Amino acid sequence: MGIVTADRLFQRQLSTIMTMRYAARILSPNPQNTKSNFIDKVRLYVRGGHGGNGKVKYGGKGGQGGHVYVVGEKGATLRKLIRKNPSKRIQASAGCDSTLRALLGAPGENVELMVPAGVSVCLDSGEIIGEVNQFGDRVLIARGGEGGGPQNRFLPQQGDAHSISLDLKLIADVGLVGFPNAGKSTFLKAVSRASPKIASYPFTTLKPQLGIMNYNDHRKISVADLPGLIEGAHYNIGLGHSFLKHVERTRVLLFVVDVTGFRLSLNHQERSAYETVLLLNKELELYKEELVTKPSLLVVNKMDLRGTEDIFRRLKDQILALKESASSIPHDLASEEYVNFDDIISISAKNQENVDEVKEKLRMIIDRYDSLEKEAELQDNLEKAQDLTKSRLSEHTGKGLV
Ligand SMILES: Nc1nc2c(ncn2[C@@H]2O[C@H](COP(=O)(O)OP(=O)(O)OP(=O)(O)O)[C@@H](O)[C@H]2O)c(=O)[nH]1
Numbered sequence: 001m002g003i004v005t006a007d008r009l010f011q012r013q014l015s016t017i018m019t020m021r022y023a024a025r026i027l028s029p030n031p032q033n034t035k036s037n038f039i040d041k042v043r044l045y046v047r048g049g050h051g052g053n054g055k056v057k058y059g060g061k062g063g064q065g066g067h068v069y070v071v072g073e074k075g076a077t078l079r080k081l082i083r084k085n086p087s088k089r090i091q092a093s094a095g096c097d098s099t100l101r102a103l104l105g106a107p108g109e110n111v112e113l114m115v116p117a118g119v120s121v122c123l124d125s126g127e128i129i130g131e132v133n134q135f136g137d138r139v140l141i142a143r144g145g146e147g148g149g150p151q152n153r154f155l156p157q158q159g160d161a162h163s164i165s166l167d168l169k170l171i172a173d174v175g176l177v178g179f180p181n182a183g184k185s186t187f188l189k190a191v192s193r194a195s196p197k198i199a200s201y202p203f204t205t206l207k208p209q210l211g212i213m214n215y216n217d218h219r220k221i222s223v224a225d226l227p228g229l230i231e232g233a234h235y236n237i238g239l240g241h242s243f244l245k246h247v248e249r250t251r252v253l254l255f256v257v258d259v260t261g262f263r264l265s266l267n268h269q270e271r272s273a274y275e276t277v278l279l280l281n282k283e284l285e286l287y288k289e290e291l292v293t294k295p296s297l298l299v300v301n302k303m304d305l306r307g308t309e310d311i312f313r314r315l316k317d318q319i320l321a322l323k324e325s326a327s328s329i330p331h332d333l334a335s336e337e338y339v340n341f342d343d344i345i346s347i348s349a350k351n352q353e354n355v356d357e358v359k360e361k362l363r364m365i366i367d368r369y370d371s372l373e374k375e376a377e378l379q380d381n382l383e384k385a386q387d388l389t390k391s392r393l394s395e396h397t398g399k400g401l402v
Contacts, residue, residue, distance in 0.1 A: 041373065043088065044164055045088060045090070046068045047089075047091045048066065048158075048159025049091070049144040050157075050159055051095050051157045051159075052096045052097045053105075053147075055097075056154050059103070059150050060100075062098050062147030063094075063098075064095045065147075066109045066144045067140055067142065067144045068091075069110060069112050069141065070141055072117045073114040076116050077116055078168060079290050081166075092111045094108050096108070113141075115166055117133060117135055118133065118168055118249050120166075120169055121139050121167075123164060142161065142162070171224055174223040175249075178255060178257055179257075179262045182301055186301075187347070187349040188225045192212050209224070211225070213359055226247060247287075248291065251295070251369055252297065252365050253339075260305060261275070272311075273311060277315075285337060289337065292339045293337070296342065297341060297365065301347055301348065303354075319341065343361055
């Protein structure tokens, strides 16, 4: 009887795993879709440390098990967190036992998981147990167990154990990235009902301006026009970090460059459209290298101006040959890694030319991104089911059922 039950349980769980594997396979992207390494959601299994044993004879108390925290840190990314903890299992250490020399056992060591600002911590039930909104914020995600002692009849407690998700809170699906005057506000106005301020002087946009792109099938995609970026933003020049921190919290980047180039003021060097793209890349990378791995699209604006066709053609060739020509790029413009644009599209935001093409392309990228996320979620569930199967089987084995 017992054998049949365990066998059935195993069969059922195996079939769940196979179904998930199949689903993961059909959702798996084609090779050209796998380039984004940007991570905005991580699922972890966390466990607080076990409490130490008390010393019954002398009333000694075992040490408190270590806690697990999530802490906001400048420069942290979810990708780095995974690199550091590839098993995605985090366990704080146990409290020390009470001994004759140390009746009060030392507490176990805490574990701190460093995350960027703008992360919410959720349980599998969807309940949010805390948020990291700025550097230094600290959320307790798994409490260590109490040490054994007179207060608990010398029975040390286990630490909390559960799965949690760390989600980077997004401000919008698409973030517009470009130097001042590139035409970001004009583009936003062309694709949505937002009415951002438009002027022919830089820094018209001071706060992220949100717009919603509506599609015929009622799909909605949000776009944030982010405050103007300039050379040196990673040093916090101009609107610097206040701009860059918003970039992190969008799913797709839409680079907008003026086909005629950019010059901040007469005291600044004149930059061609190609140099502008290189500088934008560099600013993002210097702030956080992971940003250049985000899914991105490049739009070259102001194509209604005369003589711009040739510039666009040249620019496109230069960008497509970027990787091969990387070693010849001057140091002040060079990056370690270059954005892999999904497409390069010429537009005139002012005359609304080609903006619908950009809108459609953005939708395609986001849909692909969604399927990648679903695949990762399925993979997580698959691992969870495998773990569950293993632990159930070992339980049954322990009871002599199989
Ligand atoms: N000829 C031409 N001019 C454009 C086009 N798009 C924008 N402009 C002009 O470029 C100037 C700057 O446009 P904005 O949309 O304010 O630029 P922005 O990138 O949002 O600028 P910031 O708010 O400073 O970041 C304005 O004078 C626009 O009218 C275009 O497609 N063609």
